[in-house]
Amino acid sequence: PQPSYASISRGSGIRLFAAFPVKFEKRLWGVVYMSRTPNNILKHLYAFRDRAFLVALVVLAITLLIGWVTTRTLRGPIRALSQQAQGVAATKGGTLEPLAHYGTSELAALGQSFIDMADALEKRSTYIRDFATHVSHEFKTPLTSIRGSAELLSEHLEDMKPEERARFLGNIQKDTSRLKALVDRLLELAKSDNVVPLFDDTVDLIPALKHIAGSYSEVQVEGDQATARISEESLGMIASNLIENALGAGATKIILTIVETTKDCKIVFKDNGSGISPGNRAKIYDAFFTTKREAGGTGLGLGIVRSLVEAHGGEISLLETAEGAAFQVRLPSA
Structure with missing residues (x-):
């Protein structure tokens, strides 16, 4: 009813x-x-208004307490991270130290990202600074020689003997060739540092390396048929640099051995040249380090190779060998 x-x-x-x-x-x-x-x-709530008011006060107090604790927990680390970032920007470099506490795991991850970023920027800044110093030194030496020879020729051209004139002109041509080689290598290095590998770049190693080896009578290719994730152009630069290095070390025989595993392809460049002394093994990838400067070496070849290999997700290592030198290049399998 x-x-x-x-x-x-x-x-x-x-x-x-x-x-x-x-x-x-x-x-x-x-x-x-x-x-x-x-x-x-409403009448029921009004009857219990005192209790309702007390409950509302308790809820408000708990909410304010939680907000205050959250603010205290987050504001301090965030402010410290902001100050560290401003310090790095002001000094244009430097490293960061971990905070005493971050408050939350998310802020700890953010802080570690800041530290990694600062370390990467510092390493890059150091690399660019050292690289600029090396480049200026490498260019200064031949330019000084060219300038000295040109001044002598301009001042004493009429009084100079033919053989002396030919010697100074030869020096100018030699230093000019060295400058050209440096410029070419620097362009290759810049290209290798900015390689953007594509996932669909693949190459069959046996035919590609045999094509490269066709330009060198000292090179032979052997091993398994394998397909690697790398462009043919990058593979050509890697192989050519390693082969030229071996020939520069007096190698008369260079063997390229290919081994494929489930995850990667390995190419071993083994030669019978003079090899690498134990004292130089740790410096072979340093920019402008060379033991054959008089023969036209620039010291950039192995740096170019390492940049190209690492850009494609691989690695290069110097193996122990009784004779000559052996480099192993590991590349991802296709």
């Missing part, structure tokens, strides 16, 4: 009914039937 007028006055619009059977000796004698409309929710 519809609620009575009194129930509607409560503002509930509903009525609750309850029926209780009256039994005696397993016989139903009657039913107690009761009904009531529930109290209005």
Whole structure:
């Protein structure tokens, strides 16, 4: 039935009914039937307003406490990270030290990212600074020689003997050739440092290396048929640099051995040249390090090779060998 007028006055619009059977000796004698409309929710809350107010105060206090703790936990590390970043920007370099505490694992990961970024920037800055110093030195020597020879020729050209004139002109040509070789190598190095490998770049090693070896009578290729994730152009630069290095060391026989595993392809460049002394093994990848400067060496070849190999997800290593030198180039399999 519809609620009575009194129930509607409560503002509930509903009525609750309850029926209780009256039994005696397993016989139903009657039913107690009761009904009531529930109290209005607002009136009910008003009746318990003191408790409701207390609960609201407790909830507000807990919320404010949580907010204060969260702010204290996050604001300090974030401010410290911001100051460290501003310090790196102001000094244009430098490394960062880990904070005493980060508050959360997410801020710890962010802080470690800042440290790694600062270390990478510092290493890059040091590399560029040292590289610029080496480049200026390498260019200064032949330029000074060219300038000295040109000044002598201009001042004493008429009085100079033909053989002396030819010697100074030869010096100019030699130093000019060295400058050209340096420029060419620097362009190759810049290209290798900015290689963007494509995942669909693959090359069959046996035919590609045999094609390169065709230009050298001292080179032979052997081993397994394998396909590597690298462009043919990059593979050609790697192989040519390593072969030229071996020939520069007096090698008369260079063997390229290919071995394929489940994950990668390995190419071993083995020669019978003069090899690499133990004292120079740690410096062979340094820019402009060469033991054959008089023969036109630039000291950039192995740096170019390493940059190209690492850009394609591989690595290069110098192996122990009883004779000559042996470099192993590892590249991802296709």
